[in-house]
Amino acid sequence: MKRKVMKGFIILIVALAAFIAVFPIFFTLMNSFMSEQEILDRYTKEITESNAADFVANGLHYVRFGLFPEKFTLGQYHKLLTTGPEYFRMFWNSVLLIVPILLGQCLIAPLAAYAFEEMRFKGKEVIYFTYLIVMLMPTQILLVPNFIVADWLGIRDSYLAIILPAMFHPLGVFLVRQQLKAFPKECGEAARIDGADEWNVYTKIVRPNLNSVVAAFFVLLFADNWNIIDQAVVFIDSTYRMPLSVFLGNVVSQAPGIFFAVSVFYMIPALLVFAFGQDYLAQGIDLSSLKY
């Protein structure tokens, strides 16, 4: 009996946590089907016909929080399509940023992790430890050194200033190395005895077994870099070269009527990547001997 109560309690807690996590997505999605006018009535400072009574009575009007629209419409999406090409341009800016970062990480992280785990060279652990310290630092702290280096390299006002540091982020290396620790060393040694060189050992034996963890950090990095703000604000000068994540904040003030549609438009890729990689994510982190 006690066990059942405990189980029920845990289910309740988990359901509550799931609700808290899913609710904003559901709320955004449902609100994206409201008309532009309804959004203005409910959530902006604007005095409209439907909130004027509030304003007359109280000198201000209150936010009328609503989950379901009074009338379902695709008006916000239509306006998004016709209001101007800015949002789409910025969406593609985000894509331009994230694709090289992810490809670079998927290529570099397993190689670096393999080198740290399998190769023998002086100061290996010290370098690895130093590398990990970078991972523990908040992005904001790294912005200043990154800014100085980018300026020194002459790439300050370019995507490279964001892409290069993100491409070499230590998280992927750390996760892959943790998995490599569990990888049977005998396989590589046997291959070497059979005459395989280091590259063949890596490409034919080790790398194919790292797919789960690579997919796992692919999801983590996607979430991290799709929502990039600080780096873009610091490094990119031109408005139209900003990723949409930065511009989302401006949508509230510039075009509040379509904010929810833009948000849904922007979060779909993140949801899809998560749907694609959720098992990998759990498996990869599990295999990396991390508790989650």
Added chain:
Amino acid sequence: MNDILLNFERSMVTKMKKSRKIAIIIGGIYLVLVIIATVYCQRTYYSNLPTAYLSKPARAQIDYEGRKPKSLAGVEGNVYDRTLPRTCLYDDGTGKMKVNMITEEEGPWGKRYKIKQTDVIYWPKDSGSENIVVLWRMDDSLPIAADIDSEYVYEGMEVKLQLR
């Protein structure tokens, strides 16, 4: 050794699940839709912009009963340097006449052009001649729209350009 490797592989490699296939398909559809939307959005937006017509600069002859403006550089008889088609003039509703200059700035996909309105003093004021002589305006460096096919013209209005 093969057993060890196979066991490890079995634990690591999972078959592509149905949910992943669905995510890939939806992702593909989404990507195609966004590409179409981007092209559609850009084309629709651009085609809906009012057109500002530019005319090639030319020295024009003003026929105005033999009179000339008093202080004007470049006067040779009644052929003047700083002439504009009369259609360039825009009445802002307060009695002031303005010209619509074109400014260039960075847009989402390439350059975008916006209207900058400037007061002008011109001559002749009351002639029916097609061209006027600009005596004074604020900024010489910007091109001036000969005409704009929009009922309302305002500062900062985005336009597309066409040579007349």
